[in-house]
Amino acid sequence: MSYPDTYYKNTMVDRKVRPVLSETIECDTVVVGGGLAGLTTALQLARAGQSVVVLEAESIGFGASGRNGGFVSPGFATGGENIARMAGAEGARQIHRLSIEGVDFVRDTIAALKIESAHAQPGITSVLRYDDDGSMKAHADAMRQNYGYELEYFDTEHIRAVLKSKRYFQGLRDPKAFHMHPLNYLRAVAEEIERLGGRIYEGSAATASTLDGAEKTVSTARGRVKARQVVFTTGGYTGALNGRLQRAFLPIATYVMLSEEAPDLIRSAIATRDAIGDNRRAGDYYRLVDGGKRLLWGGRITTRAASPAALAAELRREMTGTYPQLKELKTELAWSGLMSYARHLMPQIGEMRPGVWHCTAFGGHGLNTTAIGGKLVAEGILGQSDRYKLFRPFGLVWAGGYAGLAVAQLTYWKLQAQDWWRERAA
Template identity: 60%
Template structure:
């Protein structure tokens, strides 16, 4: 296989390249300017990966290190979807809670799965350190904050996680929470000192560079139009290329097309929204007095963190089954921000954006083998930074025969999402969460 390298950048390339991503904080702060060619001609490889998000890139890097020849096809740009425009939170756990996982698989397997999520955090941290990805800008600490008195439940949960998993968690009573976050809303919290937040787009692009350096072939703007997965050798076609591979791995998410119907039907594309405020360091510091990121513990809550040296706020929240952008993204999120921090009423929004995540009905990643030589690794909505890392790792281990750890996810397979009925149910559930959050917060005052 002839390995194409990155395409040499033209002059003023960072500005030009950022325009091929949606306008957001991450595309405005790209560290490097490489691009990759579109696929063309007939290409043979051991593995063809469909999808250039963090799961696909992690798998590509692992398989290339294991000596496999890898072709990765991305319909847009590397980490163009949810992988490169999310909140940037890297912490243990899944979109559903440990108690829900236990009810499905029992306590022993649930603990194994939770430890995998912890390993996912360390995989990301290790890549940043080993590959010297300074542009990923990791910052330690994520606080889970609540708007009501948990009557000891939060402290007990902290104790259990420390006891069972050895996590570094610090309970924050109200006075400590308000010292960090000058908001009348928060009552208590837990600081996860082992978690961190970072620049996911720069991180994903660094994984791509390393995979290519080791021999992988990455192609951008190369949407898959058809597949033939029946024979011993699989064929994947784009507009201008045909890839012949022993194994195919699908790592597409909320933007999945119809070439593999079993995958597309198995999860819902769910939109979330994010804004970036103007540069206003003094005003920002009047509200948020820590570099730790914040995860509002409401089931329909917000997540936010300081960026640009603490001079801006990146604020995310709200989810919806509506996959087109409303006109008032910025206004919707800004209302949440100012309700939480009234002193920020004069703070302006510079840009707002959305992205589609993939959620399965069981709220767990979907990782496994559809048939011999055909693999899937998707549905990372809600906790994608750690779960894409461990998902890409265990599926690559399965493909190369290193381990069968991917089978831990077998109980969470490609369950039908419910189609339009599933979308309606998901939206109603989210609204019910919002109502329950509001009622609980009201009762605590």
């Protein structure tokens, strides 16, 4: 992801420079990828006393894990009906409980490591852009009955009192979900891994691997790691390192922009500290950051990244179309990044061969699923559980290559058109 330098460099707290791997070393487990999935895996293994090495091509959190919208909430990129169709009704329930556990895991990690710089803020509100209070109430009832999970229903009057836009009708607030500064969270987790004896190498892209036999080897330009277990957590940046993984997901670009400091102007439109997401496929999501001084706004997906100027213009049209009162709010930064989507829109978590694990394709849905994915892989490596097998129905199926990218783009445009007609009817 293109680094939004000004905001993130000014707000991140750990500026530690980590070494480049330049020798041959040995460990129990080598993790390829220093994003949330990889660092969570490494953290849990280090907590259990394993010797762990993390290889990161750039710097900790360089990819989507460090520069996303910061939403931590239950759920996946696809809906419960699709999950149940592939995993069965009980499997779907267990998988959704894992996504709730992922939220708790991130929250507990922030508390345990005292990561004040994550600036965790409770509350995420999902809003409808068409009038359908029945569906919102039904979803809240289902979450209460199936999981004991309470959501707060907001009618149109309440929603428009805090989100001063005619675009919105009803909403559901999740008081247990939260939003945060993802890069500061990741950097604190990395510090804890190192405190526990784990080794992290930055600027150390994995270039080749030998995965046969009991001892695996992962090579970089200047060094090698020998280990009994290898975990690939590289997401949309996998490249040719692991062909099976690369063929099993589509790299999809998403976009985020950040406003200038204008707290009074922003408050004239948005009178809540909750993070907000609308109901459209790849719809808008946004939240106040920097103590309420700035607005971070994200959305849109494409099969290839656009220029920062083009994406900023697109996101601004979305923002001012929703909140005309923000037409004078200037954009300071805009960036794009690659996520990984599987054809079935579910995470790909498991052991592809003895001692070779993967944890990827989280489809841009918040930070909880990457965290729980890393936790499950660590449990599998340690022999603590086989809960990772819940994701067996969502395997490493071929994503379609260039044809898959074309289909994904056409599908997105179709969904956009459906959203437009539905909102027009409202």
